[in-house]
Amino acid sequence: MSNIGKSSNSAEISPRVAARCVRVCQNRTCKKQGASKVLEAFATLPVADVTVTGSSCLGQCGHGPMVLVLPDMVWYCGVKPNEVPLVVKQHLSGGECVKKMLYYRFHTEK
Template sequence: MAKFKHHLFICVNERDESAPRPSCGHSGGKKLKSAFKDAVRDAGLKGQVRANELGCLDQCEHGPVVVVYPDAVWYGFVHVKDVEEIVSEHLVYGRPVERLRLADTCLNTESCPHKPMPKHK
């Protein structure tokens, strides 16, 4: 079997609703995997693109989060209505969808516009 051209990693992590941070699963992440699988198939990319669900990507304030590898493009606030555009633009034509792309300054940082301000002690 040939290797995949792209892997989609879709966060479906679910925290308790009382947790201080949100979770992608409660923000619609669970619906994204099936939507991506359908869109990949409809675009004729089955066997070239693999859609995988996984647990926390530690970008909870940006959820639902989807990462496209090997391109290392992180998408945030993804909804089912965005799936077709990501598949068509990014996976078919190689153009990341900039309006959904998370800024590098928001990845693995303690502060960004989407995260609450840290409490000082």
């Protein structure tokens, strides 16, 4: 059941709603491609106001490991653990996506 529209003390909208969330697919295909190591790499490089979580299938199997940064709606494909520091530094800390890693299906201009 949804809490949308219900009145409760916990329904207040936090000003941190816009904080970034990194979703790292941990479903079967991405896991075979090394997604658990990618998630571990993000976990070792925490950034203030950024939450990193494993996710179920992001619907782009075969292009993984897939990483989705919200609310930016920036998709990275084929992410390798050694590329994570660049995403953390340039995108999560610096606010600029890593163009060479963008998922071509959703990011047509590079």
